[in-house]
Amino acid sequence: xxxxxxxxxxxxxxxxxxxxxxxxxxxxxxxxxxxxxxxxxxxxxxxxxxxxxxxxxxxxxxxxxxxxxxxxxxxxxxxxxxxxxxxxxxxxxxxxxxxxxxxxxxxxxxxxxxxxxxxxxxxxxxxxxxxxxxxxxxxxxxxxxxxxxxxxxxxxxxxxxxxxxxxxxxxxxxxxxxxxxxxxxxxxxxxxxxxxxxxxxxxxxxxxxxxxxxxxxxxxxxxxxxxxxxxxxxxxxxxxxxxxxxxxxxxxxxxxxxxxxxxxxxxxxxxxxxxxxxxxxxxxxxxxxxxxxxxxxxxxxxxxxxxxxxxxxxxxxxxxxxxxxxxxxxxxxxxxxxxxxxxxxxxxxxxxxxxxxxxxxxxxxxxxxxxxxxxxxxxxxxxxxxxxxxxxxxxxxxxxxxxxxxxxxxxxxxxxxxxxxxxxxxxxxxxxxxxxxxxxx
Numbered sequence: 001x002x003x004x005x006x007x008x009x010x011x012x013x014x015x016x017x018x019x020x021x022x023x024x025x026x027x028x029x030x031x032x033x034x035x036x037x038x039x040x041x042x043x044x045x046x047x048x049x050x051x052x053x054x055x056x057x058x059x060x061x062x063x064x065x066x067x068x069x070x071x072x073x074x075x076x077x078x079x080x081x082x083x084x085x086x087x088x089x090x091x092x093x094x095x096x097x098x099x100x101x102x103x104x105x106x107x108x109x110x111x112x113x114x115x116x117x118x119x120x121x122x123x124x125x126x127x128x129x130x131x132x133x134x135x136x137x138x139x140x141x142x143x144x145x146x147x148x149x150x151x152x153x154x155x156x157x158x159x160x161x162x163x164x165x166x167x168x169x170x171x172x173x174x175x176x177x178x179x180x181x182x183x184x185x186x187x188x189x190x191x192x193x194x195x196x197x198x199x200x201x202x203x204x205x206x207x208x209x210x211x212x213x214x215x216x217x218x219x220x221x222x223x224x225x226x227x228x229x230x231x232x233x234x235x236x237x238x239x240x241x242x243x244x245x246x247x248x249x250x251x252x253x254x255x256x257x258x259x260x261x262x263x264x265x266x267x268x269x270x271x272x273x274x275x276x277x278x279x280x281x282x283x284x285x286x287x288x289x290x291x292x293x294x295x296x297x298x299x300x301x302x303x304x305x306x307x308x309x310x311x312x313x314x315x316x317x318x319x320x321x322x323x324x325x326x327x328x329x330x331x332x333x334x335x336x337x338x339x340x341x342x343x344x345x346x347x348x349x350x351x352x353x354x355x356x357x358x359x360x361x362x363x364x365x366x367x368x369x370x371x372x373x374x375x376x377x378x379x380x381x382x383x384x385x386x387x388x389x390x391x392x393x394x395x396x397x398x399x400x401x402x403x404x405x406x407x408x409x410x411x412x413x414x415x416x417x418x419x420x421x422x423x424x425x426x427x428x429x430x431x432x433x434x435x436x437x438x439x440x441x
Contacts, residue, residue: 069103076111141175160185165236238263284320
């Protein structure tokens with residue numbers, strides 16, 4: 001929960017400066033650290049030497065091109081310090097290149113995110129999450145809440161907005177805490193956004209640059225899906241705000257949806273939605289929304305200004321007279337969502353950890369049986385080959401004619417071209433040119 005703790009210490013009649021400490025939205029109980037540690041206290045982890053285990057997995061991948069999802073899960077959950085995070089990242093990428101990636105366990109996703117949150121680089125974690133093609137790590141509701149909580153606490157609104165956009169791209173809006181935290185992150189980033197300075201045009205070079213032409217098999221037609229192809233954080237924040245705010249129809253979500261369509265630059269949808277909600281007598285628009293529309297109008301192109309002017313004129317009729325702030329209303333919504341869902345989320349996480357531990361034991365047992373079966377088959381085949389060789393030795397004289405026939409057949413299959421080449425080489429070495437005599441007159 002969001003709390004500002006202000007403490008004033010007065011000692012020896014001296015007034016000390018005010019210490020402002022910003023606390024988290026979520027409590028420590030939400031992380032379920034004890035339940036997570038209990039899940040990873042299985043005796044199998046006592047047998048793992050993490051560095052040697054990585055070398056074994058790396059060698060198996062290099063020699064056979066195969067890596068097991070359960071082994072990657074064991075490695076991910078066995079990490080106790082930040083020195084093995086790069087090795088975990090490497091194993092995740094290798095797993096992604098094999099057919100075993102479809103068997104990746106849910107506990108692997110959560111272990112990766114928890115370890116990077118605890119003693120890793122959050123920026124590197126977000127880069128991993130933004131590249132599912134190479135790493136295959138995805139957020140669930142609980143890890144998204146923990147990651148957003150940390151980023152909002154340190155006021156890194158840009159990274160928080162990127163995390164919120166990942167939730168939007170997955171299109172999973174079941175958890176109320178996740179939705180409110182995503183809305184808060186996007187709104188704070190939009191509200192604090194400053195456009196970057198214009199880039200200076202590159203200096204013209206006097207020397208002519210040679211054109212390098214590359215032959216390609218075919219050219220792809222330009223395509224933009226307006227979803228996964230969006231790279232701009234501000235546009236992603238607008239789309240996230242618009243899509244998540246559609247899940248519920250209340251005064252706060254309606255205001256946030258207006259901001260979302262505005263920043264997403266979907267002015268037609270903004271105009272239609274504005275006309276729709278303004279017919280509701282209970283709807284009141286916040287001053288911050290009108291200010292954002294006005295600033296967008298001032299910077300907009302000429303063809304867009306009439307639409308925004310119409311939106312401003314409609315919204316000005318339903319502007320609320322109170323001094324309520326949109327940010328404060330968002331904080332209250334987060335508090336209400338936490339009070340409503342906190343207990344349920346904690347109990348569900350504990351149940352998940354128990355099911356994950358049970359699933360891991362089952363997968364380990366299956367892998368042990370599969371390896372034991374393969375080992376026994378290999379031993380049987382080796383014994384069969386030894387028995388066949390022994391039988392051939394014991395019954396050699398009785399089967400001498402058959403063996404001779406087999407030898408002859410094998411000799412016929414030998415490529416005769418090699419013998420011809422060797423013969424020709426020998427003849428060339430022994431070649432003596434003829435003696436050339438003068439012509440007779």
